[in-house]
Amino acid sequence: MRAEVLAIGTELLLGQIVDTNSSWIGEQLALAGVDCLRHVRVGDNIGRMVEAIEEALGRADALIICGGLGPTQDDLTRDAITRVMGVGLVRDEVVAERIRAMFASRGRPMPENNLRQADVPAGAATIPQQPGTAPGLVCALGDKVMYAVPGVPYEMREMVAGTVIPDLQRRAGQPSVILSRTLRTWGQSESGLAELLALRIDELDVAGSPTLAFLASGIEGIKVRVTAKATEAGAARSMLDAEEAVLRGLLGELVFGLDEMTMEATVVDLLRKRGLTLALAESVTGGLMAARLSAVAGSEDVFLGAVTANSPRALALLGAPEGVAPLASAAAGLARAVCRTLGAGVGLASVGVLGPEASGGVAAGTVFIGLAIGDDVESVEVRLPGDRERVRGYGTISAFDLLRRRLLAALV
């Protein structure tokens, strides 16, 4: 089974958008064991789209077309497919109804041209996942197949994961299964991890499977991906289980979670296990700790509230000590104050200097994390690189990681 990816959009050619969709699809195809030999991008031009589709189908068994499914005149993927298939467009009433319902549920009037999205090439099947107004398409042509998915990343991903990849595997009669698992780490550099794992990597090179790969992910840390290939899923999963155990033994508490588990989801999970609630006092992180915790489903059970303070009156809400305190004791004081004021088991606070300039003799990028767990109060200083955005981001993750390690230690 050989596949190609065709991304549609003049804005991609002009460099106004980076084509991350093709990369993501390429990764999913690789994990599913489907060879992908070429990615192509063309603009919103019907002639060049038809040419690119026909060439791709000449070389490959399957083509994933991404983009050009919107409601406007320059969304031409449906038209290009009808030309290639030699058919017309027909109104799909199920899709039309779905689009009408989507507008109705938002209480917005539906511009009539949105129904263009319900016009699908005759003979095409629509993809059941449809998070937006654009339906995805599965178009068989002889023994080949074209899939059309929207360029909006979250819509595309849901359709590719939910329909395109399983359909390709079914068509390929795939005799092998490739599974992967990601161990997420924080607090060690990529080269540091490589040193910790050097012997294990050598052993795996000899064995051939599973394989390891490192993936630097900025403020989210370094991911270690384990990939196992086997003839059936159970065997692949056993290989992943065994390797995860080996890697956890070597990396210890550097590993904070698996796969899509975020640092903040780990923290919420540990708080729940300990029966503790959390309150935040944010100065230098400016609400980012609260925003990330709130993104975790169900976090409101353990995360009671936060105060973001850019002014003396906001600090006074917490009953924080008055006057100018050294930052380290200010962080500890705020953690204790917010913890008491909100009646939480744990208080976490951030103060520091965002930059670009130093302030009060403290260098830009200096962050003090205050942590109060019951009567234990501490303050930890971290020095962070980069601009405003990176100092806030690293400060947030550093604070969560400190809390995670303390909760882990308390659980032992």
Place this chain on the structure above:
Amino acid sequence: MRAEVLAIGTELLLGQIVDTNSSWIGEQLALAGVDCLRHVRVGDNIGRMVEAIEEALGRADALIICGGLGPTQDDLTRDAITRVMGVGLVRDEVVAERIRAMFASRGRPMPENNLRQADVPAGAATIPQQPGTAPGLVCALGDKVMYAVPGVPYEMREMVAGTVIPDLQRRAGQPSVILSRTLRTWGQSESGLAELLALRIDELDVAGSPTLAFLASGIEGIKVRVTAKATEAGAARSMLDAEEAVLRGLLGELVFGLDEMTMEATVVDLLRKRGLTLALAESVTGGLMAARLSAVAGSEDVFLGAVTANSPRALALLGAPEGVAPLASAAAGLARAVCRTLGAGVGLASVGVLGPEASGGVAAGTVFIGLAIGDDVESVEVRLPGDRERVRGYGTISAFDLLRRRLLAALV
């Protein structure tokens, strides 16, 4: 002059690296007035590379090949070019000497295979910029031209800017400049904007320039990009100015900013112009409003603080009315309370139901925005689609947009 871009590298197809090089080259070509009709990516396979090069030269006048110029066995761009040109490789002693000198200056021994990089197709010229060990190539073939540049971004950029673009413009003999400007809008769907601008789009279609394009950007709204082509920059800029005025006339306050201006930066800007300060009370948005405002440099001058409240005691901090209130009056009450408690000129609050389930008879995705500006207090209900993340995101932008419109009206 029509150009194409060919990126080489199996890691690009597998999604291990996102192909930002093609996007950057596409942008440079557009700015130089060179049409770019297609981007292609293939892996490190000599047969497929030759095929892709020959196809591209069949369609276009110029091809920029990016990657595959390194010293290892799977760096095959030089070999693919010799096959297409029907020539052999010859050692370029100037390049060889440059590579030897580069290793010597770092005090490192030179692995012999690095000299492979000095073997260039017979008849090719080398690009004078050479920041690394890989030389770039200019290969004329009849009336067409191929450029080969390394995949390392900073090496590629120096060569493209220093040699490839000027050489293409010289060959085209028609210097032209393309500039673009983006009007950022919020509150109308892509199809709704298309209807508002339908007549203007028809007029521009006849005129040929400037051109308009829509770009959906999720919770950030829809971007309307104006692109103007002229023989020199001043004329292109005048066209953009004139078109921006026309579009602002048609779209009115749907336009919240230009280019990289975010909704929250617009809000901070308007608050400063009005001499007002802001305080937030966040329930349903969970700190996201505070986090986004804090990301704006200098926002701490007008953004005094925020309370994120998931518990009665956090709400009590604000002196909010006790007991269960209907959500609409709760939003208004919180806005007024946080405004007074923090001594701010404006209070903005969010309450609602994140979902996935309805709560207290209120549907999931319902958000009430409370806004207090001085003695004027109001509550606005919005119905938002999607999961927890999207409801928080849309709720945040909806609140900012409401504040923006009120501040605009107050400025008139």
